[in-house]
Structure formats: structure tokens, C-alpha cells
Amino acid sequence: MPALDYARLAEGLREQTEGFAEAVAGGDPEAVVPTCPEWRLRTLVSHVGQADRWGAALVREGVAVPYPDEADPGAPDEWGAWLRAGAGELVEAVREVGADAEVWSFVGPVPAAFWLRRMLCETVIHRYDAALTTGTGYEVADDLAADVITEGAELMSHPRGETFKPELALMRGAGQRLAFRARGMAGWVIHRLPEGLRWERGNGPGDVVVSGTVTEIMLVLSRRTPPADVSGDSALLEHWLAHSAF
Structure with a gap:
């Protein structure tokens, strides 16, 4: 099981998703992400929101499901709501099945909380990418950074x-x-x-x-x-x- 409990993982994902949404707000969708130069800002937004939704599907199904095609996050002024909805979907999926429920992962069977932690870690790092791209501030709590x-x-x-x-x-x-x-x-x-x-x-x-x-x-x-x-x-x-x- 992850070192952080379900409550902290859920809180952390919502917190980091909010920070990510604030970082990309008003950003140029076609801006190159310096730390992922093959991506534009819109691609980064799509990746984060899509990963949350895929994680939720893995938790709900308990078995491997295909990674979906690139998602459309909508117009830039819709990005925040779309990102929050994806994080919320994952948090709720883990709550519904139980953090200890066994589900599929690329390393074998894991507790459902694995995917909450995985997407939290992903969001922590990609929030930095977003902040660097748009020139906004970046801060992460020590316990979350340590868990990454x-x-x-x-x-x-x-x-x-x-x-x-x-x-x-x-x-x-x-x-x-x-x-x-x-x-x-x-x-x-x-x-x-x-x-x-x-x-x-x-x-x-x-x-x-x-x-x-x-x-x-x-x-x-x-x-x-x-x-x-x-x-x-x-x-x-x-x-x-x-x-x-x-």
C-alpha cells in the first residue's frame, strides 16, 4: 500500500489538480512545454485529464483497459473544470471500490489506491511542467514530494x-x-x-x-x-x- 492514506492521496490529487488548472489558465494552447518539447500546452492538459479518467476506469473494472486516444479537453476556459472532473472521477472510483480492493496494474495486482497515488505523482510533476510553460509559481507539500x-x-x-x-x-x-x-x-x-x-x-x-x-x-x-x-x-x-x- 502507498505510504500516504486514501484521505491524503485524495486531498493531494485535488490540491495538485487545482494548482495545475491555475497554472494553465489563460495559457497559449500551442505553447511548447520546455520540459516535454514534443508537447504543446493543450497536449499536456489532455494527458493529465485523460490519465485520471483511465485510472478511474482501471479501478472500476479491476482489469486492464486500453489507454484511450488523446482526449479533447475543450476550449482553454473549460480546462479547469475538465481537469477537476477527471481527478474527482478517480477519487470517487477508489472510494467506491475501496482503497484496498485488488485491481490490475503494469506491475501485477495492486490495491486500488495504487492508481490514486500514481496519478497524484504524475500530476505533481506535470504541474511543474505547466508552471514552467506559463511562468507561474510552483509549490508542493513536502510529504507529497517525498512520496513522488x-x-x-x-x-x-x-x-x-x-x-x-x-x-x-x-x-x-x-x-x-x-x-x-x-x-x-x-x-x-x-x-x-x-x-x-x-x-x-x-x-x-x-x-x-x-x-x-x-x-x-x-x-x-x-x-x-x-x-x-x-x-x-x-x-x-x-x-x-x-x-x-x-
Whole structure:
């Protein structure tokens, strides 16, 4: 189960969706998203709202359903309502079936709350993309930023990780450690082992160490911003960032 409970995940998704809606309000639909240059702002809006609705369908059906064709979010002045409706649909779907109900996912059977968390993490990062595109402010609560990092570590170290992302095989190593130290809380240490990736919370040693606020580290790990405070083997970090996207 996710570290955050249903209530916090639901609150977080609504909160981040609202922030995303505010960031795109009045934006040029054809503006290029700097962090996703193949996308325009309208595409980003469509992706976020569509992902919420797909997650809701997965939760309601409990089995795999096809990812739909690109959705039409409507006119720009309708984007906010459309985004809020998609987030609300997912929140309600999880509430109706129960956060612990078993449903399909790309890593095997999971509790329904998996999809609430997955879309929350997606929205946290894409809200940054939206804010960067339109020049608006960006802020995320520490517990949500920390859970984005934790979810990424869990997915990449999952026993079926290399099934849905074969490139993870390139991340195996001989015991190298990447340490991410967030000010004011326990950090994350990722171990690259011959059998695959392992991770732990804490401020243990690393062959490369990245330090900063939890939001700064989240944005580095999501390849949105370059690290500002790095010590140790920077090539190890560069290799990780080049092959960890999913």
C-alpha cells in the first residue's frame, strides 16, 4: 500500500489538480512545454485529464483497459473544470471500490489506491511542467514530494520492473550507491546491485550524493532541473538520470 492514506492521496490529487488548472489558465494552447518539447500546452492538459479518467476506469473494472486516444479537453476556459472532473472521477472510483480492493496494474495486482497515488505523482510533476510553460509559481507539500520520490524508487526496484521498462537492466551494477539527502527529513539511498536495484530511506553514504530540499531532489530525479549540490561520482548520477525515465 502507498505510504500516504486514501484521505491524503485524495486531498493531494485535488490540491495538485487545482494548482495545475491555475497554472494553465489563460495559457497559449500551442505553447511548447520546455520540459516535454514534443508537447504543446493543450497536449499536456489532455494527458493529465485523460490519465485520471483511465485510472478511474482501471479501478472500476479491476482489469486492464486500453489507454484511450488523446482526449479533447475543450476550449482553454473549460480546462479547469475538465481537469477537476477527471481527478474527482478517480477519487470517487477508489472510494467506491475501496482503497484496498485488488485491481490490475503494469506491475501485477495492486490495491486500488495504487492508481490514486500514481496519478497524484504524475500530476505533481506535470504541474511543474505547466508552471514552467506559463511562468507561474510552483509549490508542493513536502510529504507529497517525498512520496513522488519513494514511488519512483519502488517502481524501479520492483521485481517486475524490467518487464515494463527493459532499460532498467542497464541500471544493474556492482554495489554503487546513489544518495539523495533532503534537508529536514530522511533521504533515499539507491543501491545498484548485480541482481537489480534496491533502495532504502536514510542518510547513508553514497558514491554520489545529491543534496537539497525534497522538492529540489524530486525535480532532479524527474529530470526537470539539474542538481545544484552534487558531491562524488557525477558520472554515476548522469548515467542514472539518462536511463531512469519511465
